[in-house]
Amino acid sequence: MSASNADVYLTEDVTLAHFLYGLMSAFPLFFMPVMLSFWLNVSQKQVPQASLLAAHLNWQRHSIIGVLPLLVLGYVAPQLWMSLVCYTVAISWFCYRIFKGWLSLHDGIAP
Incomplete structure (x- = not known):
């Protein structure tokens, strides 16, 4: 009877997910926290x-795997402006994924 198609989950401990979102949000620190987050996730x-x-x-695993091709593309781009565009898109998309995932975790729904 619910108009929402959000999945309903039993109450569980999601502290690990909060911790991993925190590590992912520290990506400006040489991308090492993201790799640690990915390793813990897997x-x-x-x-x-x-x-x-x-x-x-x-969601976190796909976020990390999805941002890597954009960063590699930005690294191998022949022009500086192409690299900057790729990096900007990659960072914006990754920040969106972290923000959306963390908020939906706080609300208790799947991203």
Whole structure:
């Protein structure tokens, strides 16, 4: 009967997801916190697939994997202005993914 198509999840501990979003948001520090976040994310094999935590871990994993091609493209771009455009798009998109994911985690819904 609900008009919303947001998934309903049981109450669970999502502290790990908050911690990983925090690490991802520290990406200006040489991208190392993001790699640590990715490693911790991938190492979480015991998380049930139908849980809120699993949905956010998947969202984070796809965010990190998605920003890498844009950064590589910016690195190999032949012109400086092309590199700056690629980097700006990559950083803006990554910030959007972190912001949207963290807010939806706070609201208790899947991103």
